[in-house]
Structures are given as C-alpha cells and as structure tokens.
Amino acid sequence: MVQNKFLSQLKDQLKELPEADRQDILYDYEEHFRLGLEEGKTEEEIAASLGQPKAIAKEVKAEFRVKEAKSKPSFESVVKAVLSTVSLGFFNLIFILGPFFAVVGVLLSIYAVSIGLLLSPIAVLFGWEQLGGSANWLMGLFSIVALLSAGVLLGVASIVLTRWFVRVLIKYLQFNVNIIKGR
Structure with a gap:
C-alpha cells in the first residue's frame, strides 16, 4: 500500500510534466521499490529513504524547467x-x-x-x-x-x-x- 500511495502522490505532483517524462520518472521510482524489496527492505523503509513525493516532484520539475x-x-x-x-x-x-x-x-x-x-x-x-x-x-x-x-x-x-x-x-x-x- 505504501508504494502505491507514494507513486500516486508523486504522479499527482508531476502532472505539469509531459506524459512521457512523467512515466519515465515513475518507472524509475517503481524500480527503486522493486530493488529495495529484493534487498529485503520494507515498503516503508524504501519510501522513507526516497523522501517526500512533494519534495521529489519539486526537484524533478526544477530540473525539467531548467533543461x-x-x-x-x-x-x-x-x-x-x-x-x-x-x-x-x-x-x-x-x-x-x-x-x-x-x-x-x-x-x-x-x-x-x-x-x-x-x-x-x-x-x-x-x-x-x-x-x-x-x-x-x-x-x-x-x-x-x-x-x-x-x-x-x-x-x-x-x-x-x-x-x-x-x-x-x-x-x-x-x-x-x-x-x-x-x-
């Protein structure tokens, strides 16, 4: 549930970006969760290590706007x-x-x-x-x-x-x- 909530919040925060870019970013974070789960971490630990979706989205949008x-x-x-x-x-x-x-x-x-x-x-x-x-x-x-x-x-x-x-x-x-x- 934590992974779905995290990705859903991130997707909502990234709605200003083009669809292709948004999907690439979401795929990267899905991979973070997949790799973390393979290493034996819980979804909560992975989400905590990634940070808040809102903060991540701000950084991603800033980088996108600069590019x-x-x-x-x-x-x-x-x-x-x-x-x-x-x-x-x-x-x-x-x-x-x-x-x-x-x-x-x-x-x-x-x-x-x-x-x-x-x-x-x-x-x-x-x-x-x-x-x-x-x-x-x-x-x-x-x-x-x-x-x-x-x-x-x-x-x-x-x-x-x-x-x-x-x-x-x-x-x-x-x-x-x-x-x-x-x-």
Missing part, C-alpha cells in the same frame, strides 16, 4: 525555470530571485534608453522645424545620425547582454539544482 529553458530559451521558459528553482528553498529565494529581478530591471532600462535614443531624432526634427529649419542644419543632421547610431549600438549591446544573461542564468540554475540534488 527546457536551456533547449528553448524564451522569456516564459526562463521565468518558469527561475520560479521552479526558487520553490526549492529559502536560500534560492534570496540568491536567485533578487539578482534575477535586479538584472532584468537593468536590461529593461537599457532597452528603454535604446528606444529613447532611436526615437529622439523625431524630437530633433521637430525642434529643427520650430527654428525655421535653416539654422544649424549641419548640427541637426549630425545630432540625428549620432542619436540613431547610439540607439542602434545600445540596442545591439542589450540583445547581446540579454543572451549572455540567459545562458549564465541557466547554467547557474543547473548548478543550483545539482547542489540540491546532491550531485
């Missing part, structure tokens, strides 16, 4: 990986969530400055028209080119920084999950 974010890095998959890793403990709340939001805030501000620089030539043109259009046309043209160039360069830099941040974040999340799993 998913690594294979298909998108905003949604990275956020899911961060949140599932944060759920593993208070330590992660401090050392993952805080820095994650700080870096995301910095990246968003860099994107905003880039967009501002790309849109600012409109203000230069509008100001130029207010001055009659003839005064310092060369200075206006230089300002437009400089603002557009700075906006494009900062935009490209922010894209490169974002990609780098996602790669580093995924590696850190993998490291964190491995530490929690004892690897």
Whole structure:
C-alpha cells in the first residue's frame, strides 16, 4: 500500500510534466521499490529513504524547467525555470530571485534608453522645424545620425547582454539544482 500511495502522490505532483517524462520518472521510482524489496527492505523503509513525493516532484520539475529553458530559451521558459528553482528553498529565494529581478530591471532600462535614443531624432526634427529649419542644419543632421547610431549600438549591446544573461542564468540554475540534488 505504501508504494502505491507514494507513486500516486508523486504522479499527482508531476502532472505539469509531459506524459512521457512523467512515466519515465515513475518507472524509475517503481524500480527503486522493486530493488529495495529484493534487498529485503520494507515498503516503508524504501519510501522513507526516497523522501517526500512533494519534495521529489519539486526537484524533478526544477530540473525539467531548467533543461527546457536551456533547449528553448524564451522569456516564459526562463521565468518558469527561475520560479521552479526558487520553490526549492529559502536560500534560492534570496540568491536567485533578487539578482534575477535586479538584472532584468537593468536590461529593461537599457532597452528603454535604446528606444529613447532611436526615437529622439523625431524630437530633433521637430525642434529643427520650430527654428525655421535653416539654422544649424549641419548640427541637426549630425545630432540625428549620432542619436540613431547610439540607439542602434545600445540596442545591439542589450540583445547581446540579454543572451549572455540567459545562458549564465541557466547554467547557474543547473548548478543550483545539482547542489540540491546532491550531485
């Protein structure tokens, strides 16, 4: 009865995962029980040595989300990986969530400055028209080119920084999950 209850609880906790992955995980834990019973252990001893199904499911989901974010890095998959890793403990709340939001805030501000620089030539043109259009046309043209160039360069830099941040974040999340799993 203990084995069935354990596997049932684990299956319920893993319902977010794809069916094939969930079946593989459940098969692994069925094997743990089978091997333990062959060694003469009771179902209660085996279940106690494996831990709580809820804790196991959190670790498995975190590992799955990190692998998913690594294979298909998108905003949604990275956020899911961060949140599932944060759920593993208070330590992660401090050392993952805080820095994650700080870096995301910095990246968003860099994107905003880039967009501002790309849109600012409109203000230069509008100001130029207010001055009659003839005064310092060369200075206006230089300002437009400089603002557009700075906006494009900062935009490209922010894209490169974002990609780098996602790669580093995924590696850190993998490291964190491995530490929690004892690897």
